[in-house]
């Protein structure tokens with residue numbers, strides 16, 4: 001397309017370029033003005049559109065929360081599960097049909113508080129899934145309570161005098177548990193985030209993308225940080241891209257520097273590849289994998 | 303020797319736990335997620351041993367919460383799936399029993415009951431989870447619960463559990479107990495062609511016409527699995543027939559009423575019980591699971607002494623055989639209800655009998671089975687009235 005084409009004003013409103021992957025019959029969505037979640041959805045859909053994946057074989061699984069509502073707006077096979085349990089649901093979905101590409105899309109509270117145990121074990125096993133975690137540093141849906149990701153000294157509805165609990169450093173957590181791909185971006189860094197999600201989707205094994213996004217309604221305002229736009233300025237000004245940074249060094253603190261980038265990108269056999277290879281070796285021809293397992297993991301002539 | 307279906311046709315001496323594993327394999331279950339807990343662990347151990355030979359996937363999850371939702375992921379990927387536990391783990395699974403009910407995800411939960419509450423007596427029997435099985439998750443919904451009383455029935459009823467789950471798209475619970483789970487008896491596994499399997503009913507209409515939760519005339523919608531291009535949406539929120547969240551009183555009433563009614567209107571085809579000399583009896587002893595076996599010597603002794611005693615054994619605890627108990631209530635003098643708890647299914651008998659027959663409960667706090675003398679004494683007491 002030439003430069004000019006971009007500025008041609010037509011009397012037809014061009015369709016939203018991500019419409020084909022949204023459930024337009026469910027719009028308007030529930031998110032507040034200035035909420036960062038919608039921006040991340042845009043990144044995700046654009047990543048999918050250029051991923052080359054067969055979209056009939058992509059499934060999205062969410063837990064509960066404002067971010068948990070993402071599954072309900074995406075036109076893929078989509079599952080809105082229970083609070084914290086998107087990862088184990090996704091584990092069952094993937095293990096039962098490894099031909100599916102399984103994406104977990106959920107909030108910081110959902111995935112690392114109530115669902116923290118599942119997160120670490122899925123990463124340890126290297127279950128083949130992409131986890132997109134929207135970190136708004138609070139429990140948005142329930143009114144802005146403290147989360148494991150709330151920075152020290154920030155105010156939340158259940159820490160009215162300020163938070164004094166240690167904050168989770170999620171990239172470090174993911175890496176030490178065994179994730180093969182770990183990245184962090186913010187809702188301001190849409191191009192990077194999109195590219196990163198695309199890379200994560202292409203990985204075999206447990207890939208993890210954390211995206212910081214504002215919750216103006218319940219986090220920013222309560223902490224006198226302004227509205228959604230102010231939070232975007234903060235993300236722009238305070239972020240520093242450090243690809244390959246040691247995840248130990250990327251902890252977040254209240255309104256401090258944000259280290260973003262791709263931190264981990266390694267190869268390690270996925271859970272099911274290990275299962276397939278191990279059982280084939282131990283049991284030989286007696287091993288009967290499911291037809292889908294055989295299709296996906298039996299390709300190496302094993 | 304086994305064939306492709308994984309069915310171990312022949313006669314075996316195995317315990318109830320192992321019979322349950324074989325029933326699952328014969329029923330076509332090919333995904334099991336579980337977390338070890340006595341006295342149920344032998345079920346998953348056998349599954350872990352057997353599944354690689356029959357095209358199944360077993361995973362030991364990090365806890366029972368994970369297990370009980372992993373199986374539902376597997377079901378939406380097209381498999382038949384089961385999880386296995388005992389009391390403490392069953393408690394952890396409650397939220398996902400509700401999720402299965404709400405999303406109409408057919409799956410099987412096996413609870414090999416041990417004495418509780420809490421950690422209780424880990425290696426000893428009880429029947430203390432009967433009400434939890436029915437009501438343990440929040441909100442209104444329906445489930446089916448089956449009570450085997452022998453290893454053979456552990457095999458047979460596991461198959462039936464899968465069939466009922468598929469037929470009605472509900473969670474089905476196999477309520478075993480430590481005795482039945484660890485008792486070794488002869489189990490006959492029939493040839494493949496004699497095993498009746500209810501195949502999942504799948505939607506096969508045009509994609510654009512799909513209404514994921516539009517029920518057939520039996521109030522049950524056909525299934526669609528992920529990966530077929532239907533772009534389904536499944537949620538535990540109150541949802542309309544498209545599967546979309548709909549936060550209205552009307553949608554709630556329509557959905558939840560159907561979830562309950564699909565079992566109520568089909569109860570006659572689900573309910574199962576066994577009777578022995580119930581016609582003309584003065585007293586009917588109502589039992590289930592292991593208690594049905596400890597009651598027999600007591601019943602026989604009372605009969606020898608000339609008392610007219612019938613025996614009704616619940617095979618389905620839920621739905622409860624209301625019709626039959628109501629009918630009997632106006633014919634018999636009393637019901638005697640022994641169970642390994644301090645009062646659970648007896649409340650159902652009482653409710654349904656509606657005061658027409660007297661009721662004697664024979665409670666037991668669990669840890670072992672009843673002394674048959676206690677049951678005999680209760681029968682005798684009821685005869686005297």
Ligand SMILES: Cc1ncc(C[n+]2csc(CCOP(=O)(O)OP(=O)(O)O)c2C)c(N)n1
Pocket residue numbers: 064065066067068083106107108109110111134136138139140141142147
């Ligand atoms: C078992 C259970 N406990 C609590 C809740 C209430 N709840 C709903 S969403 C939520 C927190 C969500 O926080 P997060 O995952 O960060 O999502 P956000 O809304 O911030 O996007 C909580 C506690 C629930 N639905 N289920």
Ligand code: SF4
Pocket residue numbers: 030031032034035036037066067136140141214215216217218
């Ligand atoms: S409450 Fe916060 S996270 Fe939820 S939609 Fe509003 S701004 Fe977004």
Ligand SMILES: [Mg+2]
Pocket residue numbers: 065107108109134135136137138139140147
């Ligand atoms: Mg949050």
